[in-house]
Amino acid sequence: MRILLATNNAHKRDELRSIFPDHDILTPAEMGIAFDVEETGETFLANAILKAEALRVHLAEARAEGKHAEVAIIADDSGLCVDALGGAPGIYSARFGSPDGGKTELAASARNQLLIAALEAAKTRTAHFVCSMVALLENDRIIVAQESWMGEISEAPSAGTGGFGYDPVFFVPGLGKTAADLSPEEKNRFSHRGRASRVLAAALDEAASLPR
């Protein structure tokens, strides 16, 4: 299958290539398509759909260009939900602590310090990452896999250098480590994004096997 990703992030592209090795995965930039979407949705799912829908007009050309019988657009939206903060920062995870409503994003290390400070008096430190992953197929077909990863906000950032974003302060009790302490393979096995990818892949396989 030809898959057109609704992101120009090469890290996400390579991660999906490892999860869907049999598919032909390209970013908009690699297809010569401009891609810039305002994330105005109120949920992870709504934002993932906004990103995917922005590329819908390119479904037909992606099929023609790739000479594939099937073609899909895949988009995702992710974030961290902290229970003591009522689920915040949630869909605003990237702009948490931004001095200007999101135009300028804080560095991840500054966001992590801010989050730890916000939880200083909190009675619970439980949190979960969420990843909403959407595949748009031709003929109005859609698949969504939204998965979560349960953990706790640590009292100090880990020294681990894996992952990115909130990973150094996301402690996973079952593993006894933060997300930043995991190898990429370990992280993919447990993470919200790895899980969502695998559920989506299983659904895509089933969809491809159905009689048309």
Added chain:
Amino acid sequence: MRILLATNNAHKRDELRSIFPDHDILTPAEMGIAFDVEETGETFLANAILKAEALRVHLAEARAEGKHAEVAIIADDSGLCVDALGGAPGIYSARFGSPDGGKTELAASARNQLLIAALEAAKTRTAHFVCSMVALLENDRIIVAQESWMGEISEAPSAGTGGFGYDPVFFVPGLGKTAADLSPEEKNRFSHRGRASRVLAAALDEAASLPR
């Protein structure tokens, strides 16, 4: 898994029981829960999510009542999209031709006659059914399978008595029959709803197999 359906339609319940034989499937009425949702969404998916979200508060009690480790709410929204009508009636399929904006629904036979009349001068009769099926799981997990069934609007209703709604005027070229001419098993094999159920089932199985 305990599955709480976002419908009191016994026909839909029985259909899902045949597709998910290993699960314990109940309607809101069977759990003593009132269920009435206004379908104000602008897409099949939005309406399916509205129905499922209306039951979200009952996830925890469904688990307690069923003594199941896992519990899901499943909702669906379906309709017929006719190309010559710009995709109508779509999400308004049940209220097509209603004299009062949907408060009173026409009988299916009257709607079918109206649809045939609307296509009298149409250059193309292609159409597709869409079914958007949503599963809400605990911890913000969501699975969606939206599938379609491609066909044409026939020039007269078939005499077949299978199915319901638009089935007598939905002709499937590959089968040489309308949806109303199919046995329930044949219809489940090809229909938008049967397909969406199977894709959802595959995704649910994968989700259940992931490490938590």
